[in-house]
Amino acid sequence: MPLWKIYHPAGSLTAEDKKDLSERITKVYASVPIPKFYVVVIFEEITKDACFVGGELHNKFIRFKVDQIARTLPGAVIREWWMRTLDEVIAPYVRDRGYDWEISIDETPFDLWSLQGEIPPPFESLAEKRWVKENKASPYSLAEKLPINLVLAPGIADR
Incomplete structure (x- = not known):
C-alpha cells in the first residue's frame, strides 16, 4: 500500500x-x-x-x-x-x-x-493478479501464493 x-x-x-x-x-x-x-x-x-x-x-x-x-x-x-x-x-x-x-x-x-484481515499476497502471485483484477482484498489459497509463471504438477502446491 x-x-x-x-x-x-x-x-x-x-x-x-x-x-x-x-x-x-x-x-x-x-x-x-x-x-x-x-x-x-x-x-x-x-x-x-x-x-x-x-x-x-x-x-x-x-x-x-x-x-x-x-x-x-x-x-x-x-x-x-x-x-x-x-x-x-x-x-x-x-x-x-x-x-x-x-x-x-x-x-x-x-x-x-493487512487489508480487511488478509495478508497481501506475494508480488506477481496468482492471488495478487486476482486482487488487481477484482480491485479488492479477498482470501486466497496456498497455491495462489505462487508466481503466475510457475507451473507445478496438480496438487503439489496444496501440500
Missing part, C-alpha cells in the same frame, strides 16, 4: 484537483502493477500562517509524506527514477502553480500490513 498524506495550504487544491491528483497517483502505482485499492491518498489542509520552513512562515508550501509497503525500491538508480516519476505526477499541482514542495517516502515492512 502506498499511503500518501498531502499537507497543503487551505484553498490550494479544489475538490476536482484532489480527485485528479489521487487518480494520477493511483495510475502510476497501477502501472507497476499493484491493485488500485492499495493506493490511499489523504489531503490535510493547513490553515494560513500555520506552515513554517526553516523557521520562516511559508504559505506556498506543500508536503507529500508517502508510506510504501507493497513494494520496496531496489538500488539508487531505481529510487532516483521513482522520485523523478513522482515529481512529474505532482508537478501540475505544485511546480506549475508556483508552490514549493517536498516529498519523502518511507518503506515499511511488507509483513506488517
Whole structure:
C-alpha cells in the first residue's frame, strides 16, 4: 500500500484537483502493477500562517509524506527514477502553480500490513493478479501464493 498524506495550504487544491491528483497517483502505482485499492491518498489542509520552513512562515508550501509497503525500491538508480516519476505526477499541482514542495517516502515492512484481515499476497502471485483484477482484498489459497509463471504438477502446491 502506498499511503500518501498531502499537507497543503487551505484553498490550494479544489475538490476536482484532489480527485485528479489521487487518480494520477493511483495510475502510476497501477502501472507497476499493484491493485488500485492499495493506493490511499489523504489531503490535510493547513490553515494560513500555520506552515513554517526553516523557521520562516511559508504559505506556498506543500508536503507529500508517502508510506510504501507493497513494494520496496531496489538500488539508487531505481529510487532516483521513482522520485523523478513522482515529481512529474505532482508537478501540475505544485511546480506549475508556483508552490514549493517536498516529498519523502518511507518503506515499511511488507509483513506488517493487512487489508480487511488478509495478508497481501506475494508480488506477481496468482492471488495478487486476482486482487488487481477484482480491485479488492479477498482470501486466497496456498497455491495462489505462487508466481503466475510457475507451473507445478496438480496438487503439489496444496501440500
